[in-house]
Amino acid sequence: QVQLVESGGGLVQSGGSLNLSCVASGLTLNHYAIAWFRQAPGKEREGISIISRGDSDTYYTDSVKDRFTIGRDLGRNGVYLQMTGLKPEDTAVYYCRARYYTQFYPIQLLSQMASSGPWGPGTQVTVSS
Numbered sequence: 001q002v003q004l005v006e007s008g009g010g011l012v013q014s015g016g017s018l019n020l021s022c023v024a025s026g027l028t029l030n031h032y033a034i035a036w037f038r039q040a041p042g043k044e045r046e047g048i049s050i051i052s053r054g055d056s057d058t059y060y061t062d063s064v065k066d067r068f069t070i071g072r073d074l075g076r077n078g079v080y081l082q083m084t085g086l087k088p089e090d091t092a093v094y095y096c097r098a099r100y101y102t103q104f105y106p107i108q109l110l111s112q113m114a115s116s117g118p119w120g121p122g123t124q125v126t127v128s129s
Contacts, residue, residue, distance in 0.1 A: 002026035004096050008080075009123030016086050020123060022096030023078040030054075030072060033099050034079040035113050038092035038125075045095070045119075047110030049081065059106035064090075086127045093122040 008020040022034065035050040049060045049070040058070055069082040079096060097113040 002098075004098060004120065006094060006096050006120065006123040009094060009125045011126045011128065012086055014086060014088055014127055014129050016127070017082070017084045018086065018125060020081040020083065020094055020125070021073065021076070021078050022080070023073075023076055024098065025077075027098065029077050029079060029098060030074060031100065033101050033104065033109055033113075034070075034072075035097050035099070035110055036068075036070065036079075036081045037095045037097065037110075037114065038090075039095070039122075040089070040092040043092075045114065047114060050106045050110055050113075051079065052104045053101075057104050057106070059110075083125070086125075088127045088129045090125060091127050093124050095119055095122040 003025045004022055006022050012018055033052055035047050037045050037047050039045040048064050051058045051070045067085040072079050099113045
């Protein structure tokens, strides 16, 4: 059974940092594109970052670019999201998703991943002002 488990969320002050993890069981994450999504209270879920197989390509939405870094943790069959310069508007539940692909079109992949089934519990990130 394929399962992705997010962790690492918490409460942090504005300007602080957090490292989120997404660990997989039932599949080898390095064979897939992995994306991070988030959903803030009262808002739609949005894809914020995605990494390709082999780590050759990454994509970030403008709202997190230059503050967040996505990468792979091969030893744990996982993917991380390093978040720095956190702002209150980063407060959200964060989720990860995996998808196999033939060509890496990040925006298209994020759209496909957003509608590819139920979501797990995610990990809550709360940034206080």
